[in-house]
Amino acid sequence: PGAEGQAEFFRAGIGGFFQERPMLKNPFLEDALLQGYLRRHLPSEAVYSDLRVFGERLVREVDGWGRECEVTPPRLVTYDPWGCRVDRIVTSPAWQRMKDLSAQEGLVAIGYERSYGEWSRVYQMCKLYLYSPSSGLYTCPLAMTDGAAKVIQSLGVSWPVADAFSRLTSRDPEHFWTSGQWMTERRGGSDVGNGTETVALPQSDGTYRLSGFKWFTSATDADMTLTLARVTDVDGQTTSGSRGLSMFYAAVRDEQGMVQGIEVQRLKDKLGTRQMPTAELLLDGLPAHRLSEEGRGVACIANMLTVTRIHNSVSAVAGMRRVLQLARDYATRRSTFGKLLRDHPLHMQTLARMEVETRGAFLLVMEVCRLIGREETGHASQLETHLLRLLTPVAKLYTGKQAVAVISEGLESFGGQGYIEDTGLPAMLRDAQVLSIWEGTTNVLSLDVLRCVSRSSGLVLQAYFTHTQSLLAAASLPSLSVAVRSVDSALSGLREFLQAAALTPPSFMELAARDLAYSLARIYMGALLIDHASWEGASHSDAYAALRWCEQDLCPVVSKAAIGCYNMKTPPLDAALVYE
Ligand code: UCC
Ligand code: FAD
Incomplete structure (x- = not known):
């Protein structure tokens, strides 16, 4: 102040208060x-x-x-x-x-x-x-x-x-390779059997040359890939549908590091997962080896789907856990209406509900990991093998959806800052959105659940009922009895529903598929939460989480059936509603 004209050079006041950011602490010690x-x-x-x-x-x-x-x-x-x-x-x-x-x-x-x-x-x-x-x-x-x-x-x-x-499987960075998984083509990512146009031309040395267009290939900087194609016969003909598909192995680059027999058409412009290249690839004579028997491509790559779906579930629950860790830290730093967020009961209720979701998801996912571990080491019983087949798609579809819901709620817990790009928080939501799309969408996996049930002649469901009941039977804490009763009653409802559904046409179960998968997930997660809370080293919060979980509708397939959702009159009404 003082000298004439100086005022225009004064800095605008920006105030003295800056909100402390949420801190990431050791995620293992925080969990x-x-x-x-x-x-x-x-x-x-x-x-x-x-x-x-x-x-x-x-x-x-x-x-x-x-x-x-x-x-x-x-x-x-x-x-x-x-x-x-x-x-x-x-x-x-x-x-x-x-x-x-x-x-x-x-x-x-x-x-x-x-x-x-x-x-x-x-x-x-x-x-x-x-x-x-x-x-x-x-x-x-x-x-x-x-x-x-x-x-x-x-x-x-x-x-x-x-x-x-x-x-x-190497620990040596110099030796370590990553792989791609090229299944999706323009005509279809869910319906791979009808969607795959790529052909495999046999070569005189027993190898093949692949030609086609792969519409989504993620982490395309990979060193190798497994992919699907149709082998051409001597007349250049192929077999249509899923039975015409074989699985191939191909190295992506030659010794000079150049892609071989591939043109990268473009990188996808994506909502999230932007950290990672996802490309459209023209395969133009890509040298490849057939690994599956001819026509057994889908069955052969199914092992890959099992593992990637488990990873997907792990990432889903990891995203939920991370947003919660940040949200609870933030609640100790941010004050509104005269007190910290952690002292507002409604805010704590919101975080506690997210916590219950995350705990249920964690136990479900770890159960699938436990089962695959047992299967791979030759310890799995028949029952456990059936359970693994059933719970893999159930866990993937359920956690993929819950991750979006929990992370979205998590963003809101930071108020406006949750929407600000360079906090890093919005990317969590964007990245979560893909978890229910790739590796099989929610509906496609719900139908996979139905298929594995029908192909096992019901043994898969029998394993489910037996194991869930055994988890409940081992729960002895009186404080958990309400939760045990809820799961038990949901299980009985589910059993009755399935018995009645056995007399209906397949279209009934198709309409019920998603709600059935959700019911299987929620009931099983209830049993796992109860089981974990019954362990001698469990905390009061473990029991509280189990009780809270079991307060919800554990078996939506029964409540939806009761209001006629799977009635044969429903599809045209649904369609009319959508297209009105
Ligand atoms: O999205 C992709 C990569 C993304 C990046 C990776 C992220 C990983 C997580 C990272 C976290 C950050 S790759 C594209 C993924 N695509 C899909 O998931 C396809 C979705 N569609 C399906 O899953 C369909 O249900 C199909 C393609 C499997 C349906 O094909 P089919 O041929 O009509 O199916 P079928 O006839 O039911 O099955 C053919 C055979 C049968 O064996 P057999 O003949 O012995 O009876 C089935 O039992 O395959 C077997 N099979 C399975 N086996 C089919 N599905 C399974 C399964 N899930 N488990 C075991
Ligand atoms: P569609 O099959 O066309 O599905 C459209 C909608 O229809 C979905 O909502 C689906 O649930 C529903 N639907 C389909 N069939 C049925 C049915 N029978 N009943 C009821 N509903 C149904 N693929 C790869 O192979 N490799 C990759 O590396 C890869 N990376 C990807 C990366 C990203 C970021 C994304 C977004 C996708 C990637 N994909 C990859 C593709 C992905 O696997 C497919 O997009 C996915 O499987 C769905 O296939 P689609 O896009 O053809 O959808």
């Missing part, structure tokens, strides 16, 4: 349920210590790389400066560091080393669960890598994929 679960099932000092140290590393460096992946998305370089076609996908240095870290930390390898026997999958998936929200979506290529290793292992690790298997 009471994870620690409790491991204490109960895998009480290993080495595992505990590895996860604790990894949790610190996530906070210290990896989370920052994840953010770097988000803000430095991949790009496609189609030509070099001299006009030669190169089709190079350029990823951020952080994305490349993620690859090295994944090898070093054994994020795929742990599942194949099996140092913890049947619990190795649980250990691996717990580590991925900690990693996922900080990984910049690197968990996507890891899922497919794990799935490819599983397929190869199930076929027998021999030429031409022995080297690939050793790379996919």
Whole structure:
């Protein structure tokens, strides 16, 4: 002030208050349920210590790389400066560091080393669960890598994929490979049997050349892929439908690092998962080896689907857990109406409901991991094999949807800041939205549930009822009796519904498929929460979570049936409503 004209140079006042940001703390030490679960099932000092140290590393460096992946998305370089076609996908240095870290930390390898026997999958998936929200979506290529290793292992690790298997499961960053999973074409990603146009031309040396167009290929910087195509006969004819599909292995690049027999048409412009390249590929004589028998492509790649769907479920629950960890920290820093958010009961109720969802999802996903671990180590009973088949799509479809709901609620818990791009929070919601789309949409997986039930002649459901009842029977805490009664009654309702449904035409069950899958999920999650709360080391909050979970409609398929939702008059009414 003073000198004439100086006022216009004064800084605008911006006030002295700046809201403290939510802090990411060691996600392992912050997770009471994870620690409790491991204490109960895998009480290993080495595992505990590895996860604790990894949790610190996530906070210290990896989370920052994840953010770097988000803000430095991949790009496609189609030509070099001299006009030669190169089709190079350029990823951020952080994305490349993620690859090295994944090898070093054994994020795929742990599942194949099996140092913890049947619990190795649980250990691996717990580590991925900690990693996922900080990984910049690197968990996507890891899922497919794990799935490819599983397929190869199930076929027998021999030429031409022995080297690939050793790379996919390696801890050496120099040796480590990732895999793609190219199934979707323009005509269909769900209906692969009718959607696949790619043809495989047999070569004189027993290999094939693939030609076609793959419409979605994620993490296309991968080293190899498993894919589907139709083998042509001597007249150049192919077999239509699913029975004409075979599964192939192809290395994506040659020794000079150039794509071979592939043109990268473009990278997708996506709502989320922007950290990761997703490309449209023209296969133009891609050299490949057939791994499945001719016509057994879908059945053969189904092993990959099982593993990637489990990874999807792990990522879904990891996203829920991360937003909650940040939200509860924020609630200790942000004040409104004269007190911290944590002291507003309605805000705590909101977070507690998210917590209950997250706990149910965590236990369901870990149950699937436990089952696959038992199956892979030869410990699984028939009942457990059936349960694994049933619960894999159930967990994927349920957690994929819940992740969007919980993370969306989580964003709101930061108020306007939850909507601000460079807080990193909106990316969590964008990335969650894909979890219910790829690896089978909610409806397609609901139909998969129906199919596995009918193909097992009901054995899968029998396993479900037997195991759920055994979980309830072991629950002895009087404080849980209300919850036990709710699950028990939902289970009886479900049984009656299925008995009545057996007399209806298939179209009835098709309409009921999604609600049935939800019912299977909710009832089973109730039983798991009760079971966990009944363990001697459980906390009061474990019991409270079980009680709260069981207050909801555990068996929507029964309530919806009661109001005629699956009545044959419904489809034309639904259609008329939609198209009015
Ligand atoms: O989206 C993709 C990658 C995204 C990136 C990876 C992210 C991983 C998570 C990361 C987290 C951050 S890859 C594209 C994924 N695409 C799908 O998921 C396709 C969705 N559509 C289906 O799932 C359909 O149900 C189909 C394609 C499987 C239907 O094909 P079919 O041929 O009509 O099916 P069928 O006739 O029912 O099955 C053919 C055979 C049968 O075996 P057999 O002949 O021995 O009876 C089935 O039992 O395949 C077997 N099969 C299965 N086996 C089919 N589905 C399964 C299954 N789920 N498990 C075991
Ligand atoms: P559609 O099959 O056309 O489905 C459209 C809608 O119809 C959905 O809501 C579905 O639920 C519903 N529907 C379909 N059939 C039925 C039915 N019978 N009854 C009731 N409802 C039905 N694919 C790969 O192979 N490899 C990849 O790496 C890959 N990466 C991806 C990355 C991203 C970011 C995304 C978004 C997708 C990726 N996909 C990939 C593709 C993905 O797997 C497919 O998009 C998905 O399987 C759905 O197939 P679609 O797009 O053809 O949808």
